[in-house]
Amino acid sequence: MFMIIARTRTFLLSVFLLISTPLLAATETPVGVWKNIDDVTGQAKALIEISANAGVLEGRIVQLFRQPDEEQNPICIKCAGVLHDQLVLGMTILTGLKKDGDEWDDGAILDPNNGKVYRCKIALVDGGTKLEVRGFIGISLFGRTQVWERQP
Structure with missing residues (x-):
């Protein structure tokens, strides 16, 4: 027995x-799909798929949540260089993030709304169900944070 x-x-x-x-x-x-929540409006804006390549993270837009009166397939008219006039859907907006302790930093994030690229760092919170995404100019003190939600 x-x-x-x-x-x-x-x-x-x-x-x-x-x-x-x-x-x-x-x-x-952070590898996976995340719902981008706008820190000003609280509205979901997009799904971002984060992937790793040789230990470096990058993220691309895989779905947009647009209002009926908004352009459903927008292009990045304010982006510079090769991204100018490119479709936002499918665009890589997170690049160069490397693990540093409990966060990933030394990266960059593109805001397709204004075409600007900011320094970026990210960190998992709430047991990995949420992702704090901090975009900033110069030092982290001068920036803003969004909290993204992990998607199944």
């Missing part, structure tokens, strides 16, 4: 570890 209980306990522990390990790993990294 003791052997059956011990085997059952071992089996259940194994199943728990198999199920929970990928979930824990998913929340330890």
Whole structure:
């Protein structure tokens, strides 16, 4: 009887570890899809897919949430260089983020609304369900933070 209980306990522990390990790993990294929440209006603006390439994170817009009276497929008319007059949907707006302790920094973020590129750092919060995205000029003190929500 003791052997059956011990085997059952071992089996259940194994199943728990198999199920929970990928979930824990998913929340330890910003890689995934995030809903961008505007820090001024509180409205969802876009879905951003963050991916890693050789340990460096980047994020691109995979879906836009537009009001009926807004252009549904906008272009970045205020962007400079190769991004000028390019579609916002599919645009890479996060680049160069590298892990530094509990955050990722030394990156840049593009605001397609004004075409400006800001320095950027990000950090997971609330057990990896939210992402604090800080864009700034010069030092982090001079900037603003948005909190993005992880999507399933």
